[in-house]
Amino acid sequence: MSATAREVVEAADSYKYGFVTDIESDSAPIGLDESTVRFISAKKGEPEWLLEWRLDCFRAWLKMPTPDWTKLKIEPIDYQASTYYSAPKTTPKYQSIDEVDPELLKTYEKLGIPLHERAALAGVAVDAVFDSVSVATTFKGELAKMGVIFCSFGEAVREHPELVRQYLGSVVPTTDNFFAALNSAVFSDGSFVYIPKGVRCPMELSTYFRINAANSGQFERTLIIADEGSHVSYLEGCTAPMRDENQLHAAVVELVALKDAQIKYSTVQNWYPGDAEGKGGIYNFVTKRGDCRGDNAKISWTQVETGSAVTWKYPSCVLTGDNSVGEFFSVALTNHYQQADTGTKMIHIGRNTKSTIISKGISAGRGQNTYRGLVKIMPKAAGARNTTRCDSLLIGDLCGAHTVPYIDVYNRSARVEHEATTSKISEDQMFYCVQRGLSPDDALSLIVNGFAKEVLKELPMEFAVEAQKLLAVSLEGSVG
Amino acid sequence: MPPSTRLDGAIAMTSHDPLWLERLRQDAKGSFAALGWPTRKLEEWRYTDLGPVAETVFEPAGEIGASSALAAIVADQDPASDLAVFVNGRFSAERSRIGALAPGVYLGSFAAWSATHGEAAEALLQPTAERARALTDLNIGLFSDGLTLIVPPGVRMERPLRCLYWSEAANPIAVHSHSHIALGERASASVFEIWAGAGGYWSNAVADIVLGEGSQLAHTTLQNEARTAYHTGSVVVRLAQDAQFDGFQLGLGAALSRREYRATIAGPGADFSLSGSTLLTDRQDGATVTIVDHTAAGYTPADKRGTTSNQVFKVALADRAHGVFQGRIIVREGAQKTDAGMLNKTVLLSDRAVIDTKPELEIYADDVKCSHGASVGDLDEIGLFYLRSRGIDPETARRMLIDAFVTEPVERVADPAVAAELRAVIAARLAEIKE
Numbered sequence: 023m024s025a026t027a028r029e030v031v032e033a034a035d036s037y038k039y040g041f042v043t044d045i046e047s048d049s050a051p052i053g054l055d056e057s058t059v060r061f062i063s064a065k066k067g068e069p070e071w072l073l074e075w076r077l078d079c080f081r082a083w084l085k086m087p088t089p090d091w092t093k094l095k096i097e098p099i100d101y102q103a104s105t106y107y108s109a110p111k112t113t114p115k116y117q118s119i120d121e122v123d124p125e126l127l128k129t130y131e132k133l134g135i136p137l138h139e140r141a142a143l144a145g146v147a148v149d150a151v152f153d154s155v156s157v158a159t160t161f162k163g164e165l166a167k168m169g170v171i172f173c174s175f176g177e178a179v180r181e182h183p184e185l186v187r188q189y190l191g192s193v194v195p196t197t198d199n200f201f202a203a204l205n206s207a208v209f210s211d212g213s214f215v216y217i218p219k220g221v222r223c224p225m226e227l228s229t230y231f232r233i234n235a236a237n238s239g240q241f242e243r244t245l246i247i248a249d250e251g252s253h254v255s256y257l258e259g260c261t262a263p264m265r266d267e268n269q270l271h272a273a274v275v276e277l278v279a280l281k282d283a284q285i286k287y288s289t290v291q292n293w294y295p296g297d298a299e300g301k302g303g304i305y306n307f308v309t310k311r312g313d314c315r316g317d318n319a320k321i322s323w324t325q326v327e328t329g330s331a332v333t334w335k336y337p338s339c340v341l342t343g344d345n346s347v348g349e350f351f352s353v354a355l356t357n358h359y360q361q362a363d364t365g366t367k368m369i370h371i372g373r374n375t376k377s378t379i380i381s382k383g384i385s386a387g388r389g390q391n392t393y394r395g396l397v398k399i400m401p402k403a404a405g406a407r408n409t410t411r412c413d414s415l416l417i418g419d420l421c422g423a424h425t426v427p428y429i430d431v432y433n434r435s436a437r438v439e440h441e442a443t444t445s446k447i448s449e450d451q452m453f454y455c456v457q458r459g460l461s462p463d464d465a466l467s468l469i470v471n472g473f474a475k476e477v478l479k480e481l482p483m484e485f486a487v488e489a490q491k492l493l494a495v496s497l498e499g500s501v502g
Numbered sequence: 503m504p505p506s507t508r509l510d511g512a513i514a515m516t517s518h519d520p521l522w523l524e525r526l527r528q529d530a531k532g533s534f535a536a537l538g539w540p541t542r543k544l545e546e547w548r549y550t551d552l553g554p555v556a557e558t559v560f561e562p563a564g565e566i567g568a569s570s571a572l573a574a575i576v577a578d579q580d581p582a583s584d585l586a587v588f589v590n591g592r593f594s595a596e597r598s599r600i601g602a603l604a605p606g607v608y609l610g611s612f613a614a615w616s617a618t619h620g621e622a623a624e625a626l627l628q629p630t631a632e633r634a635r636a637l638t639d640l641n642i643g644l645f646s647d648g649l650t651l652i653v654p655p656g657v658r659m660e661r662p663l664r665c666l667y668w669s670e671a672a673n674p675i676a677v678h679s680h681s682h683i684a685l686g687e688r689a690s691a692s693v694f695e696i697w698a699g700a701g702g703y704w705s706n707a708v709a710d711i712v713l714g715e716g717s718q719l720a721h722t723t724l725q726n727e728a729r730t731a732y733h734t735g736s737v738v739v740r741l742a743q744d745a746q747f748d749g750f751q752l753g754l755g756a757a758l759s760r761r762e763y764r765a766t767i768a769g770p771g772a773d774f775s776l777s778g779s780t781l782l783t784d785r786q787d788g789a790t791v792t793i794v795d796h797t798a799a800g801y802t803p804a805d806k807r808g809t810t811s812n813q814v815f816k817v818a819l820a821d822r823a824h825g826v827f828q829g830r831i832i833v834r835e836g837a838q839k840t841d842a843g844m845l846n847k848t849v850l851l852s853d854r855a856v857i858d859t860k861p862e863l864e865i866y867a868d869d870v871k872c873s874h875g876a877s878v879g880d881l882d883e884i885g886l887f888y889l890r891s892r893g894i895d896p897e898t899a900r901r902m903l904i905d906a907f908v909t910e911p912v913e914r915v916a917d918p919a920v921a922a923e924l925r926a927v928i929a930a931r932l933a934e935i936k937e
Contacts, residue, residue, distance in 0.1 A: 297860070440877070442875070
């Protein structure tokens with residue numbers, strides 16, 4: 023075996039973040055029925071109304087069929103075979119970082135996020151979700167001074183029930199789809215953000231989700247409310263330890279932007295994609311939706327999707343308020359046997375609403391990448407405007423790139439433009455880079471990052487750096 | 503009423519069929535009964551509600567007496583072309599006008615051809631993965647007749663062919679016609695189909711087109727059915743190496759229409775071009791569906807050419823019209839060097855017109871060039887301003903722009919007589935559109 027080939031094999035074999043932390047889990051019994059839902063709710067000390075809400079969702083979920091309209095090829099999932107709740111055994115409220123279980127801290131070290139350093143250096147408040155229960159929250163005091171609420175979902179239920187009750191399920195109805203209903207029934211924890219009127223959140227908010235305990239699906243629930251004239255930028259990033267069995271993940275994210283408010287939501291998703299033979303990997307079924315409820319509101323989604331064996335995700339914007347703006351910037355990369363079916367929905371309801379969609383799909387190995395999007399202009403959305411660009415890049419002759427745009431226009435004054443192209447990395451580009459002394463992997467990474475630049479530049483700076491490295495790591499060994 | 507009971511009346515009509523056809527029809531009817539009417543739950547029917555057709559009780563199509571409207575339209579046809587006339591789905595020899603044909607050419611009734619060429623017809627009507635399902639099954643179960651055009655290798659048809667499909671009845675009738683065009687190696691032909699009629703009817707047409715190596719077919723369709731009629735059509739095209747299909751479709755008629763093209767581009771160097779215009783008003787509902795499949799056979803390492811396809815569709819919708827464009831390009835694994843493009847442009851001329859468009863790419867090979875584009879909007883304001891600045895009144899300026907928009911794809915029609923006729927029909931329709 024040549025040196026390059028060996029490196030490639032080694033790179034493919036070693037998933038950088040693949041390790042298991044040895045912490046005893048306080049898990050729900052395997053399986054899913056009403057008692058599981060009650061167990062989760064009781065475990066979290068939830069009020070009666072929330073339990074009832076969960077149970078309604080669960081009953082609705084039982085009647086829903088598994089969606090089969092995607093291009094994804096998935097083995098039927100046995101929903102009775104996993105546990106739906108697991109918490110680290112000790113869950114005290116830490117006053118300082120020193121009190122945190124050292125095992126846990128080591129995990130963060132290995133993941134490359136020294137919590138205290140990162141928080142201090144980057145000025146980022148990190149509400150780290152470790153296996154569904156928040157263990158540490160920083161910068162809380164500073165945010166509290168401005169009236170910003172940034173806490174775990176469970177805490178919000180206890181301390182701000184009126185806000186949660188008002189907005190929970192108001193953007194993503196409980197019966198919206200199969201996975202949203204499942205999440206609504208069994209969600210474990212997640213983040214809650216409320217930005218009061220006129221406040222510009224002084225720092226980027228970020229949450230790191232990690233999946234840790236074996237066989238436990240993670241079901242986070244995120245709810246962000248930006249009150250009138252406020253502004254917030256929220257970051258979400260993910261890595262998960264190596265697993266043999268497919269892990270189920272079904273999150274729901276709801277954003278509410280009131281009059282003149284702006285929400286920017288950025289995601290870097292790098293969960294375990296399975297090995298080179300397509301074994302293992304995370305099943306990622308996410309429902310993300312934002313509602314521009316007031317006039318002049320703006321919601322912007324940016325995502326870099328490199329991980330997961332299966333990605334099913336359509337961050338959407340409902341543009342209800344007049345002059346509201348929706349944006350979607352996406353880079354999705356599939357390698358080996360990964361499958362991604364991702365895109366967005368832009369629903370124009372208000373007058374002079376505007377939306378922009380830029381999607382970059384990269385397929386390598388046997389990866390299948392689908393852009394699926396809907397642009398709908400409702401009859402009252404006079405002057406609505408949409409621009410969509412979908413570009414696909416193919417690396418190798420066994421992968422696939424698909425574009426499935428739906429455009430429904432009910433208003434004559436709307437302008438909708440859609441463009442899509444598909445091409446491969448040109449040999450000229452590769453040759454040029456290689457003859458200048460770049461290795462094939464570096465050349466590929468350079469070209470791919472150039473292809474994705476339009477989207478990457480939308481990410482906050484520290485994420486942009488991480489995302490570029492991710493694209494390079496994910497494509498290692500694809501050419502040469 | 504379930505479909506199976508609806509079919510019983512029609513079975514008697516076709517009982518004099520040869521045994522092989524009787525068997526095929528039974529199987530097809532069984533398949534339709536099992537599938538039922540296409541519903542909007544099927545992705546390919548997502549935007550078209552066939553409810554009005556499914557709810558109508560149709561009588562089997564019969565003969566018609568003297569029809570002055572039909573006589574007028576027959577008299578109107580270009581005398582330099584051969585003319586094949588079909589009335590309520592049956593070939594009408596007395597109304598047709600077919601000159602001397604080159605040896606080996608068959609041009610005429612599908613029923614007559616299949617009676618003498620049982621084996622070829624039987625092979626043709628076998629179920630395949632390429633053709634559409636329920637409505638094609640129903641067509642095979644019930645069709646009465648249609649066109650057959652067989653051109654042997656090397657023969658170039660001297661005169662263009664016109665096919666007039668006329669339907670007329672007092673009570674609703676269902677007309678199922680099944681056509682077959684086959685061109686041998688390096689053969690060529692030009693076919694202009696006109697769909698028209700009077701009264702209430704449902705025209706459900708299927709055409710099987712097989713293009714041999716290096717053959718060329720110009721295929722133009724004018725769908726100008728009665729505005730009280732329903733029209734569904736499925737054109738299945740298979741292209742061998744270096745074959746060329748040059749298609750055009752103008753959609754103006756019918757209360758509800760849906761035409762689909764299913765092309766399999768199977769040989770290197772083959773090219774499938776299809777363009778069209780749709781102009782609808784009132785409560786007309788019209789859909790165009792294309793599925794263009796670039797198969798792996800299109801590329802062989804020995805012959806480094808791939809296959810090409812190109813589609814341009816323009817849609818103009820007035821009043822409460824509903825337009826649909828669903829295009830799909832598939833590039834199979836190994837179909838390298840494919841070059842495929844698709845463009846759909848729509849203008850909405852009223853506040854209540856609606857367009858649904860879905861231009862889709864499905865690509866499994868890397869050395870390809872594929873693109874699609876779609877745009878929806880009102881007329882170009884800059885264009886309007888330009889015309890206004892030249893002293894043209896707003897009404898005329900708008901009409902000029904609409905006319906230019908809808909007529910532009912007609913440029914691609916090679917036959918000047920056909921192109922001129924299409925422009926005239928568009929102008930006539932535009933004159934009656936209220937904005």
